[in-house]
Amino acid sequence: MSEGRRRWARIFTASSTLLLLLAIFAFLQMTGDLEDSYDPEENNIARLEPGEQKAIELKTSALVTALRESIDDSNDAELRLYDEEGSEVSGKSPNWRHPTRFSGDGEREYVPVRVFEEVNGEYTLHNDGESTLWLVDDEEAANMMLSNGWTYAFFFGCCLGAPVGFIGLVLAVMVWTDKRKKPDQFLVIDDGRVIISEPEDIVEINGQEASVPGPFVDVQIENPKVELTEEVDESWKGWDDG
Incomplete structure (x- = not known):
C-alpha cells in the first residue's frame, strides 16, 4: 500500500x-x-479631451467602461451619455469587478469612473471633466484575449x-x-542473541552472542561424584560357622 x-x-x-x-x-x-488589450490608449472606442463631445456607435456589448487617468484622488465621472432619443444613460458606479488598468509601459494608471451594461446603438458622449476621458469595450478586449x-x-x-x-x-x-508508524514489537533474548518479535514474525537482528556474558554463562558446574560402596553382608559367615 x-x-x-x-x-x-x-x-x-x-x-x-x-x-x-x-x-x-x-x-x-x-x-x-x-x-x-486593456490599455485604453491602444484599445478604445472613443478618446475625449476636456469639454469635448463625440458621437459614437456601440455594437451590442455586455460591458463598456469609462476611464480617466489617475492624477489625483478625484474619481468623479463628470460625463454624460445620451442615446438616439436624447435620453441620458446613467450607467453604474464601478466596483471591485472593475479593476484599475495600466498603460503598456506601466507609467500611467487608468481608473474606472462609470460602467454601462448591455448598450447598443448610436450615442453622444460628453466629457465634462478636466481630464481626458476614455471609453473602452471590455467585451471586445476579452474576446481578443480568448482568440489567443x-x-x-x-x-x-x-x-x-x-x-x-x-x-x-x-x-x-x-x-x-506511514513511515513513522511502528508495529508492536517485543524484545526477546534467546541464547545470547537479541531478537525482535513482531505479531506476524520473529526477526533476528543480532545473530552473534553477546560480547559480555551474563553471570554464570559458560561456567561449568561440576556435580560431585558420590561413590556408592556396597555393604557386604557377612552375616552369612556366622551362619555358616554356626
Whole structure:
C-alpha cells in the first residue's frame, strides 16, 4: 500500500510541476497582448479631451467602461451619455469587478469612473471633466484575449496543475505518516542473541552472542561424584560357622 502511494505521489507531483510550468510559460507569451488589450490608449472606442463631445456607435456589448487617468484622488465621472432619443444613460458606479488598468509601459494608471451594461446603438458622449476621458469595450478586449491560444494554455495549466499538485501533496503526507508508524514489537533474548518479535514474525537482528556474558554463562558446574560402596553382608559367615 505504501509503495503504491509513493508511486502515485511522485506521478501527481511531477504532473503538477509540468502543468504549472506550462501556465507560467503561457502567461509570459500572452503578457504583451494582455497589456495591449486593456490599455485604453491602444484599445478604445472613443478618446475625449476636456469639454469635448463625440458621437459614437456601440455594437451590442455586455460591458463598456469609462476611464480617466489617475492624477489625483478625484474619481468623479463628470460625463454624460445620451442615446438616439436624447435620453441620458446613467450607467453604474464601478466596483471591485472593475479593476484599475495600466498603460503598456506601466507609467500611467487608468481608473474606472462609470460602467454601462448591455448598450447598443448610436450615442453622444460628453466629457465634462478636466481630464481626458476614455471609453473602452471590455467585451471586445476579452474576446481578443480568448482568440489567443496561449490564453487557453494558461488556464489549462493553472486550473489543472493546482488540484493535481494538492492531491500529490496529500499522498506524500500519507506516505510520510506511514513511515513513522511502528508495529508492536517485543524484545526477546534467546541464547545470547537479541531478537525482535513482531505479531506476524520473529526477526533476528543480532545473530552473534553477546560480547559480555551474563553471570554464570559458560561456567561449568561440576556435580560431585558420590561413590556408592556396597555393604557386604557377612552375616552369612556366622551362619555358616554356626
